[in-house]
Amino acid sequence: MSERAFDLTGIDLHYGFVKALDGVDFHVEQGEVVAMLGDNGAGKSTLMKVMSGAHRPTSGHIAVHGREVHFHSPHDAAAAGVQMVYQDLALVEAQDIATNLNLGREPLRKGPLGWLGFVDRKAMREESDRELDLLGVRTAPMHRPVEMLSGGQRQVIAIARSAVRVTGESNGILLLDEPTAALGYEQTRLVEGLIRTMAGRGIAVVLVTHNLPLAFEVSHRIVVLNRGRKVADIPTADTENDHVVGWITGSRPSMFASA
Numbered sequence: 001m002s003e004r005a006f007d008l009t010g011i012d013l014h015y016g017f018v019k020a021l022d023g024v025d026f027h028v029e030q031g032e033v034v035a036m037l038g039d040n041g042a043g044k045s046t047l048m049k050v051m052s053g054a055h056r057p058t059s060g061h062i063a064v065h066g067r068e069v070h071f072h073s074p075h076d077a078a079a080a081g082v083q084m085v086y087q088d089l090a091l092v093e094a095q096d097i098a099t100n101l102n103l104g105r106e107p108l109r110k111g112p113l114g115w116l117g118f119v120d121r122k123a124m125r126e127e128s129d130r131e132l133d134l135l136g137v138r139t140a141p142m143h144r145p146v147e148m149l150s151g152g153q154r155q156v157i158a159i160a161r162s163a164v165r166v167t168g169e170s171n172g173i174l175l176l177d178e179p180t181a182a183l184g185y186e187q188t189r190l191v192e193g194l195i196r197t198m199a200g201r202g203i204a205v206v207l208v209t210h211n212l213p214l215a216f217e218v219s220h221r222i223v224v225l226n227r228g229r230k231v232a233d234i235p236t237a238d239t240e241n242d243h244v245v246g247w248i249t250g251s252r253p254s255m256f257a258s259a
């Protein structure tokens with residue numbers, strides 16, 4: 001494929017005495033979907049938080065598009081084109097969908113009202129409508145408050161919000177931590193389609209999930225973490241369900257010689 005969007009080498013991360021990540025190498029290319037798998041506590045969210053700037057590794061190197069970076073915050077990562085949807089998502093309940101999609105980048109009205117900071121709600125709704133159409137996501141009318149949405153619908157909006165932001169970047173990177181955990185069949189299909197759309201546009205996507213069929217369906221490559229170590233990194237087409245389950249549970253030996 002193409003250029004490496006994200007390239008992490010030798011990542012260690014300790015939470016006090018807990019070694020959450022142990023010498024992990026990880027990369028994702030532009031337009032590639034990597035499924036990151038592993039049991040509870042394997043270190044998936046921790047690695048995602050290293051990539052999103054929420055955590056700093058104890059040691060290791062991180063490069064974005066071939067350039068070494070030192071993220072001090074999610075803001076730094078966002079400036080480098082990285083957007084993450086966290087396992088526990090943050091939407092503003094009392095606001096409508098369009099507002100949530102545009103938080104922090106609201107269009108202002110033209111003229112004096114805009115100078116005073118008045119938001120152009122009509123433009124915002126139209127733009128949000130257009131963006132969600134582009135992404136193939138339709139959940140509920142734009143003016144519906146988020147508190148009136150179901151858990152699954154909220155999750156779709158949170159994902160769409162990050163997707164909308166990342167499409168605004170060239171060479172964007174989208175990190176999804178269990179985006180479909182709360183979703184039913186239809187909504188999971190929607191997110192699956194969204195992931196494909198994003199990858200088709202050259203966005204690098206990392207998907208953490210416990211849903212193996214989804215991982216096999218949507219990813220180009222599968223990476224398995226086991227107790228903070230990477231134990232498998234393999235093109236999806238070159239592996240099968242039983243092998244992946246073996247790596248997740250630890251019954252199958254690591255692909256990598258252990259130190």
Ligand SMILES: Nc1ncnc2c1ncn2[C@@H]1O[C@H](COP(=O)(O)OP(=O)(O)OP(=O)(O)O)[C@@H](O)[C@H]1O
Binds near residue numbers: 018019039045
């Ligand atoms: N803030 C924290 N402080 C201390 N230990 C933590 C913290 N966050 C995670 N850990 C520990 O680090 C290890 C990795 O946790 P992590 O959340 O990365 O796992 P995960 O693979 O995302 O699991 P899950 O599938 O349950 O979401 C676990 O042992 C966990 O207890």
Ligand SMILES: [Mg+2]
Binds near residue numbers: 044045046087177
């Ligand atoms: Mg997690």
